[in-house]
């Protein structure tokens with residue numbers, strides 16, 4: 333049996349703990365059954381954003397007229413586009429694999445790992461055979477996969493998930509997307525902006541229902557301009573017809589949507605070439621034979637960890653999507669850093685998700701950090717809020733970003749409790765708020781530093797300025813012009 337100081341199971345963020353340990357001279361192993369880099373590189377963040385970037389370009393061409401620029405979208409070479417993205421992301425995964433293989437003190441096992449006991453893993457090698465490896469410490473980062481809901485007739489119908497929808501050779505003429513969360517909303521926007529006739533079905537009364545209500549309202553209204561949106565509906569039945577698929581969606585009368593609201597009315601039948609299920613993800617913990625260990629899961633799914641990310645089994649650590657706290661790549665990387673510090677330096681770092689941001693790359697973009705207004709209300713927390721539309725700042729007005737806004741939620745003493753941005757470049761604009769929150773900052777920490785004029789960050793500045801303690805304001809406000 334091969335013995336190591338540390339074994340990482342999963343070649344996504346978990347492998348970064350192995351490489352950090354290897355750089356310190358520890359003997360490490362990484363077990364990965366698929367492309368290196370995990371979901372993010374080949375099935376998630378990067379290819380989806382590469383597609384959305386192309387959708388944004390097509391969308392800008394369509395809207396160029398509004399700015400006095402004559403332009404027409406002459407066509408989309410769909411197969412070439414997806415092939416180019418496929419090549420780029422798989423080249424990155426191959427390079428990551430080569431660099432792991434070249435690294436000192438790291439052994440890469442290409443196959444699926446499962447526990448034989450608390451420190452021993454059997455690896456079913458991709459090219460046949462198996463091997464047993466043993467580690468003094470084990471880091472679990474096996475990620476997740478699309479969840480397939482129980483829909484009547486699904487077993488007889490071909491369907492796509494985000495795993496296969498990113499690299500289609502041909503663009504579907506029409507598509508039903510089931511799922512109103514961020515993956516359904518992003519992919520619905522992508523296909524629709526490139527010209528696919530998209531029906532988007534979501535169980536809650538609004539798309540992206542986990543966002544602040546004001547944000548999910550804007551996203552829903554915006555996506556209604558691209559897709560036929562059926563919020564408050566559940567896909568109840570699917571069947572094939574001569575040309576593709578028919579989805580019967582029924583009102584979600586049970587009210588078990590994320591926002592607890594329910595719909596009434598008639599069911600709808602939606603016909604399309606293809607069906608894409610974007611109905612959430614589940615962790616891959618069931619691949620690990622955790623029964624052979626003392627690693628506990630929460631209802632058989634997410635791994636239970638303490639605030640240092642150690643599992644209920646001494647010396648076995650977990651991070652990323654299997655922990656379930658924040659299913660984002662930057663969160664998994666942050667957790668990998670925390671595990672590295674705790675495991676390699678005998679540290680006592682507790683994870684803190686208070687300033688953990690996330691973004692949604694629809695049109696308009698969404699970015700958020702901290703608590704939503706609904707969460708503060710539910711917690712009976714005293715707060716004040718300011719919401720400033722993008723067109724209060726001159727660049728927002730120039731870009732015609734009139735449905736976007738920055739919303740700030742703060743405690744009476746100025747502590748930032750949450751910030752929610754919807755509008756162009758939201759994913760970048762949120763960063764100064766994250767930095768302020770990370771340092772335990774107040775609204776003044778965002779409002780006081782000078783902001784570049786006339787950059788979009790002036791929307792953030794103006795929103796925080798509304799709650800700041802400063803007696804003098806020089807924040808721009810072009811609403812007197814843009815509202816006309």
Ligand SMILES: Cc1cc2nc3c(=O)[nH]c(=O)nc-3n(C[C@H](O)[C@H](O)[C@H](O)COP(=O)(O)OP(=O)(O)OC[C@H]3O[C@@H](n4cnc5c(N)ncnc54)[C@H](O)[C@@H]3O)c2cc1C
Pocket residue numbers: 341342343344345346363364365366367368369370371372375376377378380381443444445446473474475476494515616619620651652653654658659660661662663664
């Ligand atoms: C369509 C889509 C878009 C996304 N967009 C974003 C985004 O814009 N921003 C963002 O922050 N996040 C995004 N995410 C989420 C992000 O991809 C994940 O949060 C992140 O990849 C989680 O990292 P991880 O290391 O936990 O798991 P992963 O990256 O999934 O890595 C886990 C690895 O473990 C391997 N594995 C599983 N079981 C075993 C086993 N038993 N033995 C060996 N190997 C195993 C898998 O093959 C995989 O490579 C997106 C996800 C999807 C699906």
